[in-house]
Structures are given as structure tokens and as C-alpha cells.
Amino acid sequence: MVQLKAGLAIVEVEDGRVLLDTRRGVYWHLNLPALTLIEELGRGRPFDDLIRGIAAETGTDEGTVRSDHLALVYELREAKLIEGDL
Template sequence: MPLQFAADVSTAETDYGTVLLDQRSGRYWELNPTGTLVVKALLRGAEEKDAVEALVAEFEIEREQAARDVAALVETLRDSGLVTA
């Protein structure tokens, strides 16, 4: 399901991935390059399965591991209130 950052979330890309700032709580989150790839895909409107395929292609990991990683990241982002979907 496509994602959108909550209105109070700011982002900045770095050499190591993406930093998220939840302005409501003042908490920072750091996404590594794999997390950044997943989030960018989902923000563009891709489905989770498409993000899995992007991970497999870019990082040559097993599809099952990629699926678990994508699901875990999306769950964490939602549980933290950083995204809406």
C-alpha cells in the first residue's frame, strides 16, 4: 500500500540513507540505504511487493528476507506514527 509521511515528519537524505524527524516528539529516525529504497518506492505509490522486488534486484538478497524486512519497516513506520496509508 502506498505511504505518505505524516504532516509533522521532515526528511533529509544523507550519504548513509535518510533521516526522519518527528517534529511532534522531537525524535529522529535513520533509514539505511535499504530502508531508504523501500520508503522511496512506497512514497512513489509502489506496493510492498514492488518494494520487495526492488530490494532483491538492488541488494541481491533472498525474496523471503526482503519481504520480512519490508513488512517490518512498514509496521515500524506506522506504529511510530511517521506515515499514513
């Protein structure tokens, strides 16, 4: 299961939500799709179900949605914001 690394939390701020490193006081402004992906995967929602839902909701080709979200997961891992397997 993919989840936030220890010490990270999604918090509400005046203009939306941010990802906060509670240990260092550093935060990242992530767009809504990125935050939603992190939250849904952290709740245990299967990646494939999430992709199918987004494709159906947006009318976008499922392959495009999958490749875009796999790239996002890769970027979040590279930034050491998430851990775990899809």
C-alpha cells in the first residue's frame, strides 16, 4: 500500500491543503489530483480502481490516466514523500 512517509501530513491552510513535513517544518503545495491520489491510496483504495474511476469521471482514456498517475507516483517517490507499493 502506498502511504505518506512518516512525519508527513496533509493539512488544511487558508488557501487549500498542503503536504507538511512535521519534523522539519517544510511544506509542499501539491495540486488537488496529487493530494487526492495520496489520500485514496493511503486509505487502501486499489490503484487500478482509482484509475478506472478517474477515467470514467473525466471521460479521459484509461491508458492516459494510468500513465499520468504512474508518473505522479514516481515523482512523489523520488521526492521521498510516499513509500510502499501499488
